[in-house]
Amino acid sequence: MSIRKSTPRRARRAEPAPSNWELRLYVAGQTQRSRTALSNLKKICEDHLQERYSIEVIDLLEQPQLSRGDQILAIPTLVRKLPKPMRKIIGDLSDTERVLIGLDLRYADGPG
């Protein structure tokens, strides 16, 4: 199964570069929308953040207490934990253009 919790902490410790992107995807159960969101996210990351990112998928049905920390209401929600400031992107990430704006990758991508 592709939707499994990854290990972001280890990844961050292993590669603590300032340019590292820490992303967190909140879902609730194995829905079609969750799967779509994750595959969209992976594609965008591969296209724009090669090797500079980690993705943590949190299933709120399994860990409901985590919904408070990042103020999650909408599902799915993608949270950009790093770099600061935190950004939230809701929806199944099908609108790539808006995802890039949401992640500030429109600018990050330009000069890079």
Add this chain to the structure above:
Amino acid sequence: MVTKRSRSQSRSAGLPKSPTGIQGLDEITGGGLPRGRPTLVCGSAGCGKTLLAMEFLVRGAMQFDEPGVFMFFEETEAELAANVASLGFDLPTLVRQERIVLDHVRIERSEIEETGEYDLEGLFVRLNLAIDSIGAKRVVLDTLEALFAGLPSEAVLRAELRRLFHWLKEKGVTAIITAERGREQLTRHGLEEYVSDCVILLDHRVSERLATRHLRVVKYRGAKHGTNEYPFLIGDEGISVLPITSLKNDHKASIERISTGIPRLDAMLGGRGFYRGSTILLTGPPGSGKTSVGAHFAEAAARRGERALYFAFEESPIQIERDMRSIGLHLAGAIQKGLLRFHASRPTLYGLEMHLATMFREIQTFKPSVVVVDPITSLLVAGSPSEAKAMVTRLIDFLKTEGVSALFHSLVSSGQSLPETEIVISSLMDSWILLQDIESNGERNRVLNVLKSRGMSHSNQAREFLITDRGIDLVDTYLGPRGVLTGAARVGQLARERATAARREKELVSRKNALQRKRAAIERQIATLRAEGDAEEEEYRRFDELTRDRELARTIERTEMSRARHADNNGTVAPRGRSRVGSTP
């Protein structure tokens, strides 16, 4: 058809309710909010939605053993705790005891980018977690409409809200959802469309420069409820709604009597004063001595060891205490012993409702047996007569329920006619004492009348009301051929009467003396006459004796003579000497 109706009736009769514990609200709703269903509370900003919702939760947790979840979207946790701490709710403790969960949902529109389809499952998960963590029976969502500002797609939001209310019902929690008042509909975003079981509207408006909050139950599906607008206020201990029309009239009537503190007034009231728990109206013009009567009444209660509460709306407590000292009534001792408490506030400070609710609170906390309201009229000017009557009815009802005896001062102008409010509230009173100023001969005098006193024989006579340096005294007025006289006129009349009486007395004495003298003279005359009589009698006796002596002497003489003449006296008398001589042989 018939069966359907009867089923719906039986359902409405047995509609389970969740008591709010909020003073008055349960009375209006007939027991509380619909159990296991969401209730919409809407109103404009600052009208008390959050506090109402919070009190519902806190009372649920503290009084009804129903833990609650407070999910809020606008204030921060610290702000919220500070706001409700002013009502005496200790949220941090309740949270620590796991009786209340506070969950702040923060939505920052600027942080959110919408990139496709989504739902609000996160909110559901979160609420579900909060509810299950303490087994909550009550939920508040304050203010859910913040979502409309925070989330981009209204269509998604509406669908999700509909799902949320269904979900809440399924979960079986009693919920309050607060919402901002809209311009043309009850709420800005039409939430009433989704929450249809119970809708409460709060309102905060200013009339005659006094702000008053009102509460109205717009809708309560399947239950009877008060439909009027009820004033409510936010006090030190939460919200109080004043449901004026849900009055019950079934107080106990005590037969115990309590002294008014003025012996002569007690005497006028069948000799024993007022009934305990009765309400008394004391009407009088300015300066007629109402405060003095009230202070006596309160002080008498303190002397019996009971608590008395004095609401002073026109004077400060210190001033009343000083003034009463000047008439020999010392209140300081009772105040120090905690038996007498003054509550002073300006009548214009709040509206009538606020005053009454404050009074309720004071009475409930101090638990007095005697209450003095000095004067009630300054509160009544705030509203119309009907409003005033309703409020006073409510207050009297409350006092009677608590068994508190109450004295209401009522200020009237010196004229004879009574203002309308006076007549309106007087019918609610058990006793009515009227103080009057009577002007005559260039002075004003106070006169006291007992106009009515239910359930006891009472004097119908006016008494002159004197304020002396030893307290209040009532004296009989002068009732004479020239009418009722008071004050100097009474004193003058009494003096005149005394003079007349003295004069009569003197005359009587002198007449008596004269009579005695006359009698003595007569006696003397009688004595003289009697002496004269005696003298005459004596004279007569002497004369009689003399006459008889003379007769005897004449007889002897005649006998001697005849013997000497040898008269053959064939008379009856034979002289002894001669016959004896003659017969001698």
